Amino acid sequence: MESSLPLTIDRRTGLPLHLQLAEQFRAAILDGRLRSGHRLPSTRDLARDLSVSRSVTQAAYDQLHAEGWIEGRTGAGTYVTDVVPLQPAVRHRAAPQPDPAAELLSLRPGIPYIAPTPDPGWRRAWREVSTQSPPRGYDDAAGLPELRAALADHVGRVRGIACGPENILITNGTVHGLRLILTVTRRPGDRIAIEDPGYLNAVVAARDHHLDVVDVPVDSDGLRVSALTEVPAVYVTPSHQYPLGGRLPVARRNELVRWARRNDAMLIEDDYDSEFRYDVAPLPALAQLDLDRVVHLGTLSKTISPALRLGWLVASDAMVDRLARFRAESGDWPGWPMQAALLAMLRDGYLDQTVRKGRRLYADRRLHTCTALAPYGQIIGQEAGLHITLLLPTHLNDQAITTAARQAGVVVAPLSDYRRSTPGPPGLVIGYATPTTPDLHQALKILVQVLDRFDTSRKAPA
Ligand SMILES: Cc1ncc(COP(=O)(O)O)c(C=O)c1O
Incomplete structure (x- = not known):
């Protein structure tokens, strides 16, 4: 029919x-x-x-x-x-909903300024990649050999870490590197010390691996090494503690490495925004002090863009071998075009040039941000990085302030979001890198008006 x-x-x-x-x-x-x-x-x-x-x-x-x-x-x-x-x-x-934060001015920390028009160095790198055929096989799970060599030179030059290509593994950024280390070297139930307040993605990574997170207090210099208990691993941000911004002094770095040797512990050094420091001398990377104890994590997220999802890990050759062997089985490493592009960017000086440009831009913005906010509390962490932290008087609620700021059109992060068990004053974590300069000025103007509505006249804690 x-x-x-x-x-x-x-x-x-x-x-x-x-x-x-x-x-x-x-x-x-x-x-x-x-x-x-x-x-x-x-x-x-x-x-x-x-x-x-x-x-x-x-x-x-x-x-x-x-x-x-x-x-x-x-x-x-x-x-x-x-x-x-x-x-x-x-x-x-579900029909895609417009992101309510998209229309707001963002002072959230963590994202560099990205110019709307790509500059010649960027274009040159990608042109070069596009003229090459991809490699035939599965490549080296640790990363392209030429890129590993170029990065060994790079971290030697800018971070003082004496190493060769055998000490480098290419990653999709810090968190990817951290998760790889945890997967390969930790067992469920192991303890890991993490700064408190600290980087939440590191805590989430540790919990996802069923590790027992031990909160370590932080002061204005960074991790309080004297507060460490017996743990086999420590995650730390010595170049610019996240989020308080302290730079771990040399004496404390030495003390931390000595502690790690005594306790046979691994130090995971997150070097996320070390490229940016203002009028202060560089401090030695922990990896420079002892590459047998330290796994050092670098990223392009704060220099070029987090969207690249590219970074590197520096460790002993035995550790790099172990991680690469695991990766060869998991298939989880950055694709060839990204790696080839980074190689071109390093060789042509594009990364160095982007960092130099960023330093100049951020130095002015940092100054402007500190000047605008100084009357409202104590500013800390301004010597380095892409954000500052404004500590507020203890009677204030930083969640209420960030809610009021959002209603007024500005997104900032409340310090209490980063705290776990160690108490401390309220505050705002303010990134000054992301917006255009006029947007930054406008956002700060609004934030100041919001802060004027709260009683910030009582002194912030020292
Ligand atoms: C403390 C810290 N480490 C690392 C990163 C960067 O991580 P990734 O390299 O995975 O983008 C960030 C980004 O916000 C960060 O705040």
């Missing part, structure tokens, strides 16, 4: 015509309008009736056939099968 099913085609929806047809046949079979054994019109007749090309009707039938809704009997037409196929689960896709 031929079907006289009312079929419609709507060319405005953008949905391919054969999918529209197939969907209507499916619906008709499911609700019983077409029963098993029903004969369908030929693809030619159906195409003529609907004024579509035969390739459309043929594609619709092919689809229904592949899914088991219809069967063809050579020379005898096409029929609805007698087995109702398993219906694919309907995926209800």
